[in-house]
Amino acid sequence: MEPASSARSGKIANTIIMPVIGIVALAVVFVFAILVWSSRLTDEAAVTSERNLLQEAIQLQLDQIAKQQEGAAVWDDAFFRAERGIENRDWLRHHVSAWLAEGYGHSRSLILGSKRDILVAFDRSGDGNWASEHLLNALKGPIARVRARYINSFVRTPSGTYKFQPVYRNFHHSLFETGLVRIDAAPYYFSVTAIAPDLHTIGAEREPPSVIVSFVPINSLALGRLSEMAGLSSIAATQPSNSRHGMADLMLRDPNNQPVVRLNWVSKSPGSEMLNRILPVMVILALAVAVLTGVLLNYARSSTRKLASSEAKAVYAAQHDSLTGLPNRDYFTGLLTQTLAHAYDDKGLTAVVYIDLDHFKDINDTLGHAAGDEVLRAVTARLRSVVPPTGTLARISGDEFAMVLSQCSSRALIEYQLSRVQDELIRPVKVAGTELFVSLSMGAAISPQDGTGAGELLRKADIALYDAKANGRGRWSFFDPSMEEYVQTRDNIARELRRAIDNDALAVAYQPQLSSKTGKITAIETLVRWNHPERGPISPASFVPIAEETGLINDLGLWVLRRACRDAHLWPDVMISVNISPTQFRHPRFIDQLIETLASFDLPPSRLEIEVTESVFAGKDMAVLNVMKRLRELGIKIALDDFGSGYSSLSYLRRFPFDILKIDRDFILPAGDCPQAQAILRTIIDLGEALGMTVVAEGIETPEQMEFLTSIGCERLQGYYISRPGPANEIAPVIAGSLIDSRVKIAASQLRAS
Template sequence: MHKNIASNAGRNQLSVAIIAIVFILVSALLAFLVAGSIQTITITSDEIDDSRAMHAADGALQSLRKQLGATVRDNAYWDDAYREVSLQETKTDWIIENWASTTADYPLYDTAIVVDASNKVVVAYRDGEDMGGDWSEFFGGAFNEMLSAARKASKTDPVPVYFVRSAAGVALIGAATIQPSLIDNTVDPRAFHVLVFAKHLTPTAVAEVSEAFSIDHLTLVDARPNAGLSVPLYDVTGREIAFFSWPSEKPGTESYLKVKPTLRAAAFILVLFLCAIGAVGLVTVSRLRASESRARFRADHDPLTGLLNRSGLIDRMSRVSAVTQAEHSLLRLHFIDLDGFKGVNDAWGHGVGDELIAAVSRRLLDTLPTEAHVARLGGDEFAVVTVDRAAAQTFPAIGQQIQIALEREFEIGGRTIAIGASVGVAINDVIGADVGELIRRADIALYRAKDRGRGITIEFEEEFDRDTKVQAELEEHLRQTLSTGGIGVAYQPLVHASSGAICGVEALARWQRADGTRHGPDMFIPLAERSGLIDILGMQVLEKSLKAAKRWTDITLAINVSPLQLKNPKFVQNVLDALAVAEFDPQRLCIEVTEGVLISDPEQAQRAISGLKDAGIKISLDDYGSGFASIGTLRQFGFDRMKIDRSLILALGNDENGGAVLQATIALANALHIPVTAEGIETEAQAMAVRLCGCDELQGYLFSRPVTEDEITAFYFGEIPAAASGVM
């Protein structure tokens, strides 16, 4: 029995020992597994954070390149820029005004360089100052490599954007040839100028990237660091020229260090501890994922409204377009431009303007279907993408919904603000999945909508492209005509109402092309205004008419001025210079202006009119009676003469109240002591009526059609030739 007891005790002891050993081994194994799990969580969290940071850094580099590339593309592939840099006499001023001067404070670039076809620098500015001859040494050989890449790139290729090392440090540089949106086959691409923008990665710029993409302690270093994380910056040849570097935050390690004392002191709650560590790991991963999601959101969304930005819109359209192609449905792009937004900014400031933009975005989201994609492209421009499926009819319903929604008044800071919108629509029924072409068409349609009076919706039509091409050809013909001084001038006499003797002439622009084609002023004057040629055209007419009228003593010369000319701050000086060159008495010159500029920009109009009057030049209000000029306007600007619109003359025979309206209009001018000219006089009855009403000067076909300089000279100041047709 004792043996059995001893044997049982031994077996129990052995069992206890075995259980103890097993417990110890199991505990050790559990501790090892727990330690291994903690180590795995720590390493994984660190790696996830490092991976997030690397993706964020790569995203930051791509965003910087994409942003500068878009800026270069928008400025280089620009019809106005192509035309202006082609003009030898004005291109330098234009480049400095539009690009070079903005380097002083523009956030997207601090250096702007334009080179010609032979790679000779036309303008080179950095931080708002001329770089002089230092530009070549400043960028070194990388500059020529960028020029070569820009000239090799086609218009559909991405704009070459790379990093370079300059004398001021590391810079992001982009280059593209300056070319029109539609390139004629006769244009030699080798003759294009090249536009170069560069943005130096200063400590401030690096800090902005660090904040925007949640990469703490981001720095720019020359060599790859031995510790921490880094991404290389490549130049155009693929060389690594610098690195973005930052320390690894190691959130997993920091979490482990916090709970390490608790692990040593509380081994008996191992399972709870493991759950806590698991929770910490899950929280860490969740935060990293949330941070990455926020970075992606910021890259694709507008910070003011939370809508998609241009980049996000293009990406969304690409994905939606692929789906519509597979489903055989249609994608419609609506470009929206707010009408009257500039007036809100001018009246109440940008703070109210931003609030209005945010209110517009909310109203669009509330109004449009949930499946519509809404974006803000910048400024007061928005875009809406919708998909037309088999049973859906989104146009014109979407355009109408947008119009109706934005025509309702907005309440901003106690102010009631009324605006509207112009909408341009393009559909991918023909062009397929080409997002860029769809955007171009929507933009053209929007321009047409604004041009036709605003507040309407226009869908793109193929004839728009044809019209654009015709307008471009006419503009080029006009540009060529102006370059050779080919604009002609005709003269229509003004006569004294009492004696019928000539007292002045009005100079009228005429355009006849080399092939004999004639274009009326109602066509080519607006064309010149749209294309930026009106200043050149107006000065050619002024200079030619001054030279001609110098021969006609004791009579006045009247010149019509476009509102855009009057808005030019240099206009007054240009007129005075022309008078000095022609040695023409300023008191014989009369500038005729319409009331449009007085309403759209009264301050500049007042400055220009005052400058002209100070020089002795007379100012006449043209076409009075056709608009809304008030008595206050007549008094404010102090006109020397008023010209009655011909519509009031025509009304004499067509409207029973025409005579009374005409008499009241002239009586108003006489009460303000403003002499009156009546134009459009074609009959003796009309001439007699305006004489009786108080007009002192008359003009019209009754006296003479517009004729040449020689015909005026012959008829009024010399022998009358037999062929002096047109003068009656």
């Protein structure tokens, strides 16, 4: 009975257990199949996510290369020199290609002229035969798009000229295209950027631009940065035809859709890892399900954290300045809007402050852009240290910052904060072993008294900043309604001056210079005059600085030069002296425009004198020296105007080739009865004679001044006592001798007799 019972029990057990085992086995197999299928999908999703992250990291590197090109591409000097083409090849190679190579690692670069001709093919290793036809064909599309965007950026103005008004991408300030190419079988990033003007935005025609094409190799260093940015490990570059088994890859192509390089990396394969962890414990299905659930939850949390981190980094990069880490202009405007929206609840004052570093361009010009970046970082650190917890600091543009001071109980507290900012820059900034003293100017607008909108307050703070800079720099100004009226008047005068230049509505006056040796007029100085139809006569002291600020000074200077060269034919034996603004003198096309003007009016260069002041030397000694040498080669004479008014006149006399020395009128006024002034004048005249220069005394108003200057050997005399400035038709008889004041004739005859 027991065996039968055992058999029956076994049958029942088999009947019950076997189906259960089968069901469990099927369930286990089904679960395993689901797990295997899920793991493969997870691995594929992970690879897809990694590819997207890698492509975003590559695009960020390309954007960075394009951003680095801006300093060399958006630059008036590079723009005009590239226009002149092959004659400026060495300059472009040194100041553009070599600068990008040394500063940012752009190991190769091409500079193509407006006709697609190669001006510079730069290779830091020295190889000059790398710019193949295949490479140029690959770049043809990006170059064409950049040129098209550049030409379409010109807007025709009412005057018939074109104004350059480009639309830039995001935080960029250049027109560019990026991508990848192969050079000599090696992969490279490239960026094509139009060489565009920075300040000179008006032109007669729309012409294709020259372009800079920078190449950065995709080497181990670049792959390392990609690994960090994308969060991937062991990224390797192989030939496009090579595919590594078991590794994820991404094929990168050039603008013609040709393969450039294949990037391989070890994918994290979270699905496979999950399955491998579950397999050893498949016999315990419940535990396996628990482990699977835990792994899936952990993977989801990890993926979410990574995606959130990547999104946060992208948002941060879009809202902050890459050099200083401060909020950029757009983000700052949003923060200001939010601050003003809550200002009514605080019932305090909110100050918007614009901060601008004084003469920061001189630092870039003398020490280079890398030093300028170091100064900006150092200044940022100091500004951060004094901004209160309720304040906000941002970098608006190159050397311009902005600050919001909220919840201020009084204007005195705002002034205290501004004084702390000023005090932070009393200590010098150390850059590359050099101590630099940096000052800043600030303009502030206060809400609610100056406005409640972000745009209105920013505009008024900018107006106040202009007032601070115009009144000596190194200080701050609070907005006042009179400032806005002044700015509007200045803008109106600038527009009307533009029309006056275009419509030939200006005039010139000439003031003779008398030779103390012969008693004859030997030279005349050209002075611009503007008799406004509504405002009446406007002093050059009023409109010339406005022309400097608004970029009209070059056109104004050319107009005066052309008029002087035209009228010079009325007086064949007299030198023509023309004052040249420092901005015009440093213009890259100044020499060309001068030669064209002389040729247009058939005036010999030997009859022209150029008058400059010491401010022409600011930070550009070598460039100014080269221009002066070129003028001397042409036969044009150079006069140092207002000698004695600057702190370093003697050093300029020693280092630069001046022909004429004009004594500042402040030394002439007391010359009649002041022994100290007379001693100074004797010294200046002796110095001029020792250096072989012609000395001119201007501002002579009395016979005593004239007699003394003549007695000590001053060669030329100028001033109201001799002749007031006047138009050409009034000055012509003076030069001919018919209307020279009798006292001048008598003095001249006495001098000849003695």
